[in-house]
Amino acid sequence: MVRLKSRYLLCEVCVSDRRNLSLLDDRAIYTATKAAVARAHGDYGAALSSLGFSVKYLNAHTGIVFLRCRKSHYRLIWSALPFITSLENRGQRVPCFLNCLHVGGTIRTCQKFLVRYNTQQLHRMLPLCQSEGMQWSALFLYISSLPMHGFLIADNMPSNLVNFE
Amino acid sequence: MNLSHDNLEESTKDNGNIDCANQSLTSPAQQSTQTSLGYSTVAINYVVDLQQKKQEIGKPKCVLELFDTFPIVQGKSRPIKVLNRLTVVASDPSHFRPNAEYKAYDLVAVYPTTEKLFHAACMTFDVDIICVAVIEKQPFFFKRSPINGAIERGVFFEISYTPAIRDSTMRRYTIANAISLMETCKGKNVIVTSGAEKPLELRGPYDIANLGLLFGLSEGDGKAAISTNCRAVHLHGETRKTALGIVHTMKKDQPLTERQEEEHAPASKRAKIETV
Numbered sequence: 001m002v003r004l005k006s007r008y009l010l011c012e013v014c015v016s017d018r019r020n021l022s023l024l025d026d027r028a029i030y031t032a033t034k035a036a037v038a039r040a041h042g043d044y045g046a047a048l049s050s051l052g053f054s055v056k057y058l059n060a061h062t063g064i065v066f067l068r069c070r071k072s073h074y075r076l077i078w079s080a081l082p083f084i085t086s087l088e089n090r091g092q093r094v095p096c097f098l099n100c101l102h103v104g105g106t107i108r109t110c111q112k113f114l115v116r117y118n119t120q121q122l123h124r125m126l127p128l129c130q131s132e133g134m135q136w137s138a139l140f141l142y143i144s145s146l147p148m149h150g151f152l153i154a155d156n157m158p159s160n161l162v163n164f165e
Numbered sequence: 166m167n168l169s170h171d172n173l174e175e176s177t178k179d180n181g182n183i184d185c186a187n188q189s190l191t192s193p194a195q196q197s198t199q200t201s202l203g204y205s206t207v208a209i210n211y212v213v214d215l216q217q218k219k220q221e222i223g224k225p226k227c228v229l230e231l232f233d234t235f236p237i238v239q240g241k242s243r244p245i246k247v248l249n250r251l252t253v254v255a256s257d258p259s260h261f262r263p264n265a266e267y268k269a270y271d272l273v274a275v276y277p278t279t280e281k282l283f284h285a286a287c288m289t290f291d292v293d294i295i296c297v298a299v300i301e302k303q304p305f306f307f308k309r310s311p312i313n314g315a316i317e318r319g320v321f322f323e324i325s326y327t328p329a330i331r332d333s334t335m336r337r338y339t340i341a342n343a344i345s346l347m348e349t350c351k352g353k354n355v356i357v358t359s360g361a362e363k364p365l366e367l368r369g370p371y372d373i374a375n376l377g378l379l380f381g382l383s384e385g386d387g388k389a390a391i392s393t394n395c396r397a398v399h400l401h402g403e404t405r406k407t408a409l410g411i412v413h414t415m416k417k418d419q420p421l422t423e424r425q426e427e428e429h430a431p432a433s434k435r436a437k438i439e440t441v
Contacts, residue, residue: 098372101369
């Protein structure tokens with residue numbers, strides 16, 4: 001059976017000036033990535049990135065992005081990610097960098113990784129919180145950042161329908 | 166004080182990464198970025214240009230003075246380890262003289278600007294790292310014989326990636342020089358480092374391993390370039406301080422009077438320090 005396979009790159013947007021500049025949207029990341037791939041790999045790269053490339057999920061609070069690309073050339077797009085130095089959003093330029101955490105074949109595997117990663121981050125961050133209010137807000141941030149609804153629905157669906165994209 | 170950045174990553178995607186990064190920025194923000202990215206060892210780089218007149222190679226600042234506490238590496242429970250590294254920019258083999266000053270640094274690197282020095286550095290110099298030019302077109306070609314000699318000795322070649330992030334022309338030079346290095350050395354003994362001066366110029370370990378693909382490294386070589394090779398460099402630097410890599414000396418706290426007496430005595434008569 002012919003199946004269109006894709007790869008999901010789980011990236012984290014790291015900004016120096018933390019929460020103020022987390023007002024990003026997926027268009028900004030999309031254009032920045034396309035521009036970086038075009039600069040790094042020329043017209044070939046630009047053509048490849050127009051095929052099946054999209055930003056599937058963006059969490060402005062924690063800076064997690066899912067990028068989707070074709071399996072045949074996800075490496076090319078991935079290799080251009082270190083060259084992104086800033087994101088443009090409505091005329092504002094945000095200097096940042098994308099750090100790729102995980103590459104998965106489906107959104108579900110990326111989410112599983114994200115759950116583990118977030119628990120690690122919580123373990124790291126909670127001791128640094130100075131007050132209980134901050135602790136609760138950190139917890140809320142990470143728990144709400146997971147697209148749990150999709151998870152719960154997918155769990156109940158039969159397995160051959162889950163992996164469609 | 167310039168910065169250069171070694172990446173060392175050991176484990177796979179499951180765990181938090183053990184990474185080694187050579188970093189020169191002495192700011193806590195940069196350190197915290199590195200620990201969150203997963204680098205477990207960092208080196209602060211001091212660049213010395215010996216072509217200029219009589220530049221003194223100062224002692225590196227003690228790491229503990231620069232930072233009060235070391236942040237804990239993500240995924241591990243140990244704090245980040247900070248080393249000191251010296252980069253010597255030289256064009257003449259006579260400039261480079263291994264002194265006691267070099268011993269104060271954990272890692273020593275040389276940046277050869279001529280073919281003669283490159284050959285000498287590969288075969289004879291007591292260095293850990295040889296830097297490959299990244300900002301300019303390579304003034305000389307790589308030959309197989311000094312590179313093979315260096316590989317046998319355990320000296321590593323370093324490619325820095327931050328200039329590639331900053332500027333497009335540098336990107337071309339970086340990739341060109343890196344590929345010509347790979348053709349001659351077949352991907353062995355290569356480390357990828359960053360010359361980050363700001364926290365935003367750092368990149369995560371997976372991204373750098375992937376950049377290795379652009380440089381002509383295979384996938385396994387790319388991962389090794391930021392993990393096992395960097396650790397090997399670190400060990401190589403440590404063995405420079407020891408006798409033949411077996412004996413390691415540590416300073417023992419002695420009362421002042423005893424130490425003064427020892428300084429007067431010639432080296433052969435000094436009390437042997439406890440070996441570990």
